[in-house]
Amino acid sequence: MTQPRNTDPYADARAFYGSELRRLREDAGLSQDQLGQRAFCSGTYIGQFETAARRPQLEISKLLDEVLGSGEHLQRLCRLARTTKVADYFADAAELERQARTISECSPMFIPGLLQTEAYARALTRASQRFASQQVVEQLVSARLERAQLLDGPTAPVDWTIIHESALRVTVGAPAIMREQLTYLVETVQCRPNVVLQVLPFAAGPHPFMNTMVSLMEFSDAPPVVYTESAYSGQLIEDPALVAQFQSAYDLARATALSPEASLSLIRSAAEEWTTHEYHN
Structure with a gap:
């Protein structure tokens, strides 16, 4: 770090x-x-x-x-x-992300950036940057796809991601984009042994991260940190006691989520459902 x-x-x-x-x-x-x-x-x-x-x-x-x-x-x-390709509030976290040994994320409503397809990233960015120029949107999309490259290579971190079932069901862009995105999730987990994915189902009920995206990063030579993000803002947390509290909450969410195998089955099923939506539209 x-x-x-x-x-x-x-x-x-x-x-x-x-x-x-x-x-x-x-x-x-x-x-x-x-x-x-x-x-x-x-x-x-x-x-x-x-x-x-x-x-x-x-x-x-x-x-x-x-x-x-x-x-x-x-x-x-x-x-x-501090000039950066990503949103300024995320820039410090993006820097640490490249140095992390382990990244543990929990996302309540959308697929996290490291696992997004280009079409999904563009649709999501356009929705959040409604009044931005196309050039700005494309720059943000490019930066997000560039970030995803850190999951490859001999020094790639272990990426353990929990997504809520909502992220599989909410339409981002179009049914075809959703089908492609969910198919990509399955392929990513199958091709990258360093990526673990779990789904927190609707049946699990309320959980600690219902209103915020959380990323816990661990390093080989420094204490862990937490990054939290909501609309248009983010916060890097380094206080050891607070980081420990986030870690405990994440462990609870991980225990409540479906197993990695069951999660992939649900994602495959959701991808097929989006194919049906596409044909009916």
Whole structure:
């Protein structure tokens, strides 16, 4: 999770932010730990910014500017460094997602981004970005499909996803899009041993994540984090006690959901039903 990126200050905006933070800190005669204490964070956190291992945060950049007497220099660089292909509120989670050893998701109403087909992603994005230009929609769809590539390769994380049965039944785009999406889910699980999928059926009743999408990420060299998302906003949670509470709730949802085998059977059945809908329309 803390592996440094390319620290050439001219490589990208994040690397330049890190080099400027290091320069300002050293000019002030402060160690990473000393600066962290004054900015109410750890020295390790400062080090992650300096090595471009983590995207800078605007709020912490404001504190650092105050401590280092650098005006709004780091805040301006932070805005540049936070330029991203995905929604800004998701950008930090997307960065951590690429470094995770295990990703455990629970989605109450739709198929999560890592498992979406292009057509499904486009229909879902258009629905949530009703007034956005087609160019913006296509950029978001492209970024989502790019994210899905992390499920392949020798370092791919284990992806354990729970989707509610609602996600199989709510029409996104058209029946043909739904059939393709559900068929893709089955094929993905069959072709990728690192992907586990469970369905939480209607019969299971209420569950802890009814109104929010949750993603728990575990790492080889850092504590786990949780990302929660609702419409147009998201939150990265790192407090150990709260992360543990989310983990317990996820374990309960996993125990309540159908087995992976029964889940695939239900998904196959739902895909066939969408085929019937397609013929009748």
